[in-house]
Amino acid sequence: MSRTEVVVYENPELLAAAAAARLVTRIVDVQAARGSASVVLTGGGTGIAVLRELRESHARDAIDWSRLDLYWGDERFVPADSGERNEKGAREALLDHVPLAPERVHAMAPSDGEFGDDVDAAAAAYAKVLADAAEDGEQVPAFDIVLLGLGGEGHTASVFPDSPAVHETQATVVAVRDCPKPPPTRVSLTLPAIRRAREVWLMTGGAAKADAVAQALAGAPETQIPVSGARGYHRTLWLLDREAAGKLTKVYQPPGS
Template sequence: MAGSVSVFPSAEELGPALARFVARQAEAAVGRFSLGLSGGSLVGLLARDLPPTAVAIDAPARWLVAFCDERLVPAEHPESTAGAYGAQLLPRLPLSGTRVLLPAPELPPAAAAAHYAELLVKAFPDDEVPAFDLLLLGVGPDGHTCSLFPGHPVLQEEEEFVAAITDSPKPPAARITFTLPVLNAARVVAFVAMGAGKAPVLKRILEGDEENPLPAARVRPRSGQLRWFLDEAAAQELTIPVKRHPLP
C-alpha cells in the first residue's frame, strides 16, 4: 500500500507544501490537534517553513506535540530530537496552549519507555491505542523509521506503545520508539524523504516485495491516510504513479 505520493522539485518546494499540509490537518482537528514528530532533516525543514504557515491557521485547535522516537541523550546533545525541536521550532510556533510530551532521557531505557508510554496513555484516555491526528515520519537508507530497524525484535511488538532499544545499529544505541501499533493507529501518517541516497530504499518500500517488508513499509494505518512527500532526487527510481508538483 503505497498511499499518496507527492514529488517536489527540491526541499525548497517540499517544505512549504508540508507546512501547509500540517496546517490543514490542524484546522480540521476538533478541540485538539495531536502531532507526532520525528527528527533528522525534518527538524530544519519544519523550523523553516511551519512557523510562518501556522500564523495563518484559522482558529487553531490546541496542539499536543510528542516525539515518535528519542535518543537517550541529554536535551542539549546534538542527537536529541526533543532538544532540537525545543531549540529550533517549538518556541517559534505562534500557538497558545501547546502541550509537549517530553521524554526522560536520564532514565534507563526500559524506564524511559514506560514513562513515555504512561504520558501517552494519560494524553489519550479514550483511545485503546493512542491515535494521533498526524505523525510525521522519516525513512533511513536501510528502510528504518522512528527507531524501528530491519530485523529488530521490536518490530514484532504488539502490546506496548513505546519500546526501549539498547542496541540501535545507528548510534546512539539507547533509544525509545513508538511501536507499530501506535504508528498504525494514526489518522494520518506522512513520510518525508529527500535526496538521491533515499531513492533505492524508497523503490523497495513503495514497489518492493510484500513478503518481507522493511520497517517503513510496515506502516499501514488501519483506518487512516498514508502520504509521502518526496523530492525529485529521492523519487528518481519510482515507476508507480506519483503526483509531481512543478516549480511555482
C-alpha cells in the same frame, strides 16, 4: 478505507515548504472539526526543516497552538541538552517560538532525567503517557498526524530492519539498544502504535533513500523495510523530492497537490 498518496517535489527546499503548508492546513481543519489536534513529530533533516518552514510562515498564526498536543515518534536517549535530541531540534526550530500549552508537549525522557540512564523505565513512562491520553480503552491516542522520516536501509522512527522493535506486536513504546545508526540507545513508538494514527506522513529527500522508498511502496515486508509498516488508518502520505522518488515506477499525484 486507508489510502496511499505519493507527491513529489523538485528539491528538498520545496518539499519542506510544501509539507509545512500542508501541516498548517490539516491542523486548522482538525481543530475546526474537533476542537483540538494531535501531531507526532520527527527529527532528521527533513523533519526539522519542515518545522523551521512553519516557524517562518505567516500562516502559522492560523493554528490555535493552545489546542495542539505534540508527541514524538522516537528520541535519542541522551542528556537533555544534547544536540542529538529530537526535542531540542524541534524546540529550536519551532516550539520555543509559538504559544504552546506546556502541558500538551509530551517529550520523551532524556538520559539525565527522572529515570536516569534506565531506558526501559523511560519507554514504560512514555507508554503510560500515551495510554493516559487514549480513549475507549486503547493504549495509544488516535493521533491526527504522525510525521516520520526514513533511513536508507528502510528504518523509520527508531524501528530498524530485523530488530526486536520491528518484531514487537504488543508494546506501544520500546527501548531500543545497539542501533546501527548512532546514538545507539533510543526510545521509539512501535509500528502498531504508529498505525493508530489517522494519517501518517512519510517525508524524505535524497537519492540515498530511493531504494527504501521504492521497496516500501512495492510492499516489502516490514521486518526487512520497517517503513513499509508505517501507515495511517485513513491515509498514508509520502512527500518526496525528485531524487528520493527516482526509483518509483509510478507516482500518484493527487489533484490540487
